[in-house]
Amino acid sequence: xxxxKEKVMQMVFLIAACTSILAVALICVFLxxxxxxxxxxxxxxxxLLGKKWRPSNDIYGILPMILGSIYVTAGAIIIGIPIxxxxxxxxxxxxxxxxYRFLKPAVDLLTGIPSVVYGFFGLxxxxxxxxxxxxxxxxxxxxxxxxxxxxxxxxxxxxxxSAIRAVxxxxxxxxxxxxxxxxxxVFFITLPAAISGIMAGVVLAIGRAIGETMAVIMVAGxxxxxxxxxxxxxxTLTANIVIEMGYAADLHRGALIATxxxxxxxxxxxxxxxxxxxxxxxx
Amino acid sequence: xxxxxxxxxxxxxxxxxxxPLSLVLLLLVISATxxxxxxxxxxxxxxxxxxxxxxxLNLFAWEYTSENVSLTPVMINTIIVMVSALLIAVPLGIxxxxxxxxYAKRGNKLVEMIRLTTETLxxxxxxxxxxxxxxxxxxxxxxxxxILAGAFTLAIMILPVIMRTTEEALKAVPNSYREGSFALGxxxxxxxxxxxxxxxxxxxxxxxxxxxxxxxxxxxxxxxxAGTVAEIPKNxxxxxxxxxxxxxxxxxxxxxxNQAYATAVVLLVIVVIINWLSNFMAKRLRKGNGVWExxxxxx
Numbered sequence: 001x002x003x004x005k006e007k008v009m010q011m012v013f014l015i016a017a018c019t020s021i022l023a024v025a026l027i028c029v030f031l032x033x034x035x036x037x038x039x040x041x042x043x044x045x046x047x048l049l050g051k052k053w054r055p056s057n058d059i060y061g062i063l064p065m066i067l068g069s070i071y072v073t074a075g076a077i078i079i080g081i082p083i084x085x086x087x088x089x090x091x092x093x094x095x096x097x098x099x100y101r102f103l104k105p106a107v108d109l110l111t112g113i114p115s116v117v118y119g120f121f122g123l124x125x126x127x128x129x130x131x132x133x134x135x136x137x138x139x140x141x142x143x144x145x146x147x148x149x150x151x152x153x154x155x156x157x158x159x160x161x162s163a164i165r166a167v168x169x170x171x172x173x174x175x176x177x178x179x180x181x182x183x184x185x186v187f188f189i190t191l192p193a194a195i196s197g198i199m200a201g202v203v204l205a206i207g208r209a210i211g212e213t214m215a216v217i218m219v220a221g222x223x224x225x226x227x228x229x230x231x232x233x234x235x236t237l238t239a240n241i242v243i244e245m246g247y248a249a250d251l252h253r254g255a256l257i258a259t260x261x262x263x264x265x266x267x268x269x270x271x272x273x274x275x276x277x278x279x280x281x282x283x
Numbered sequence: 284x285x286x287x288x289x290x291x292x293x294x295x296x297x298x299x300x301x302x303p304l305s306l307v308l309l310l311l312v313i314s315a316t317x318x319x320x321x322x323x324x325x326x327x328x329x330x331x332x333x334x335x336x337x338x339x340l341n342l343f344a345w346e347y348t349s350e351n352v353s354l355t356p357v358m359i360n361t362i363i364v365m366v367s368a369l370l371i372a373v374p375l376g377i378x379x380x381x382x383x384x385x386y387a388k389r390g391n392k393l394v395e396m397i398r399l400t401t402e403t404l405x406x407x408x409x410x411x412x413x414x415x416x417x418x419x420x421x422x423x424x425x426x427x428x429x430i431l432a433g434a435f436t437l438a439i440m441i442l443p444v445i446m447r448t449t450e451e452a453l454k455a456v457p458n459s460y461r462e463g464s465f466a467l468g469x470x471x472x473x474x475x476x477x478x479x480x481x482x483x484x485x486x487x488x489x490x491x492x493x494x495x496x497x498x499x500x501x502x503x504x505x506x507x508x509a510g511t512v513a514e515i516p517k518n519x520x521x522x523x524x525x526x527x528x529x530x531x532x533x534x535x536x537x538x539x540x541n542q543a544y545a546t547a548v549v550l551l552v553i554v555v556i557i558n559w560l561s562n563f564m565a566k567r568l569r570k571g572n573g574v575w576e577x578x579x580x581x582x
Contacts (some may be wrong), residue, residue: 009472010386016378017387017397023439023487027411032419078434086315099323103320105562110323112554114500116527118546120534121326124333157319183305183312190386195557204406211408213503214531238410238503245507246419260414264407271406275399 026263035261047258053224055244056086060255064226068141068234069263071227072216073144073209076152080209081202083149084156088198089159090165093172093186096283111154122147122188127219136231139221144234147219148212152205159204163197164190200277207270211263213238237263306456325477328552334548337541352533352542354549356515360430360523363516366499367434375438376445383446385475386452391410405443410505412440416508433509440504441494448493449557450461452486453479489564494555501552502527524545526550 039047042060050061091103126147131138167190175185192196221233222243235243240259248256299306320504344353379397387394416436426432456479464474481488509520511532524532533543 006472010382013378013382013386016375017382018393020400020404020442021396023442024403026419027407027415030415030423031411034418048452083315083318086312090289090312090316093397094309095316105318105558106320106323107328108556108562109558110319111291112496112500112558113326114502114527114550114554115501116502116531116534117330118326120530120543120547121330125329125532125541144402150326153319170349181302181305183308184302187308203575207406211410212410216536218531238408241410241414242503242506244343245414257414257418260411264411267407267411268403271403274406275402 009240019115023128031257031261031264034143034254036260037262039258042258045221048262051226052109053240055248055252058251060251061128062237062240062255062259064224065235065237065240065259066262067227068220069210069236069238069266071141071234072144072148072220072236073206075141076148076209077202079149080152080156080205081147083200084153084205085198086161087153088157088164089186089191092161093190095183105159108156111158115151115212115215116218118147118151119215119267122219125211130231134231137221139234140231140234141220141227141234142230143188143214144220144236148209151212151215152208154199155205155208159201160194160198163194163201183199187251196277200274203270203274203277207267207274210266210270211238215244217242219250239264329546330544330551334544337545338548339545342542343547352513352529352539354526354529356513357526358526358549359530360509360516361499363430363519363523364433364437364505364525365495365497366428367430367492368437368498368517369494370433371438372442372445376442376490377449377487379442379452380446380449381475381480383448385479400444401443404439404564405447407440409440409501412436413504413507415439416504421508427522428510428512429509429520430509430516430523431519433505433525434507434519436504437498437501437563440501441497444494444497445490446486448490449483449487452483452490455486456482477486485564486568489561492557492561492564496554496561499525499553499557500527501525502531506531526553 042050047060047062048066049063050059051063052059052061053064083193087107093101093106095103106262122143126143127138129138130136130140130143130146134142172185172190175189176182180188216236217239220236222235222239223233224235224240229233237259239255241263244252245256299309341351342354344351345355347353347356383394383397384520410552413436416432420426420432421428424432460478462480464478465471469477485509505525505528509525509528510530512522513524513529513532516523526546527550530543533539533546538548
């Protein structure tokens with residue numbers, strides 16, 4: 001009887017563990033089953049490389065949105081990566097303990113702020129700021145990049161910090177012994193040794209930036225046209241889904257789901273490279 | 284406090300004169316950190332300064348009307364969605380973590396599959412979850428925009444968080460505990476439920492608190508699953524917006540900016556409390572080396 005109970009509970013645990021396999025499978029099935037037929041009806045090439053998105057005329061090309069996502073993500077990376085890595089270096093190698101006690105929770109708090117609050121902040125502070133300093137109407141690639149750059153900071157900082165801390169102390173000490181200063185030793189010995197861990201953090205941050213929805217919608221302008229400049233508005237893949245899903249029907253709806261499929265494939269590729277990178281680090 | 288050592292400073296000055304690059308690097312590192320911290324302080328400060336004056340008693344009135352966009356129904360919705368999502372995800376996540384930490388054998392293909400898919404789930408952006416929830420729970424299951432559809436969607440979203448934190452907490456429990464329990468003649472199941480899980484409780488709680496944070500802050504996954512009705516739901520099948528969705532609707536309508544500021548303050552306060560609680564729990568786990576006080580009182 002006792003043995004029986006043990007076996008049953010082990011099965012229950014196993015089934016619970018298989019939920020994640022089931023969940024991923026279901027997500028794939030529902031997305032692809034609803035998105036692929038629409039993509040086929042529009043024509044895969046017309047859909048992916050079409051430069052016009054006019055649902056009212058049944059023209060569905062998502063190249064503007066793909067480029068929009070890539071531009072905004074690239075902007076966020078350019079802004080977020082240097083600041084994030086340098087902050088991580090400070091946290092790991094420069095920071096006295098009594099400052100660390102305040103800085104670490106501060107970085108954690110940056111992670112915890114909901115994206116809609118970031119978006120609202122962007123809407124009431126960054127948009128007017130960009131409009132007044134650079135002209136244009138404020139909702140632009142630049143604004144979205146700055147906001148996303150801030151939002152990916154905590155991801156880069158925490159992953160890079162642990163990568164830097166994982167480098168053996170003896171590397172750093174060897175640098176000092178050869179006459180390098182503290183800064184030289186950290187930047188030219190410890191940091192290069194941590195590079196693959198830091199790269200993993202960067203990839204994770206790219207995933208975050210490309211998948212971010214609410215904050216981008218509130219500051220990017222959302223015009224469904226080819227990118228026309230840093231100070232012009234743009235629409236990302238994520239924004240396309242949220243903005244039009246509310247009233248879309250038939251092929252339009254299918255095209256939006258297919259947009260989700262494209263985004264999903266992007267994310268899968270990014271996840272795959274992230275796990276490849278971390279596996280290399282663990283070895 | 285901070286000791287100022289004149290000799291030390293002089294040494295440093297000489298060193299920096301010899302290697303100006305070092306000074307540049309030092310300044311770079313410090314200014315990057317200063318930027319990070321000041322951005323955080325500015326965001327929080329700005330929202331608090333603009334938001335706190337807008338927090339009025341009216342904002343917490345029972346009824347939601349277009350003249351008075353009360354937060355009460357929205358907060359009740361948030362709690363209902365949160366509790367139902369946790370009810371689904373917490374048992375599943377803990378059981379799954381128990382399997383991975385206590386039963387799974389290394390190198391098992393199925394276990395590797397489970398880990399890979401959990402990692403994948405953790406990386407999927409919330410809008411994809413929202414889309415999936417819309418296609419499956421709202422449309423295919425025919426639940427319509429409902430609290431239940433929102434809760435199921437969020438449950439899948441927080442499952443990897445709970446699984447990962449619980450597994451880490453279980454692994455932090457020293458093996459001697461399990462051995463001691465086996466030596467006393469306890470079965471594996473009894474050991475798991477009476478010894479290992481109670482000892483790992485702070486870690487598990489910190490994971491649950493973390494997922495509460497995700498739920499409270501989530502918007503994209505709920506917009507097209509739980510919907511945007513700003514009333515207290517009649518049952519689990521009626522639509523209801525949560526605090527974050529409410530804030531998005533307010534700021535995109537552009538009619539209630541002051542109320543949006545106030546909502547942002549409420550969200551920030553919740554997030555700060557959640558962060559503090561989660562850190563507190565994690566510290567508790569570290570201090571006790573995976574052991575919680577209560578595990579001592581097990582008889």
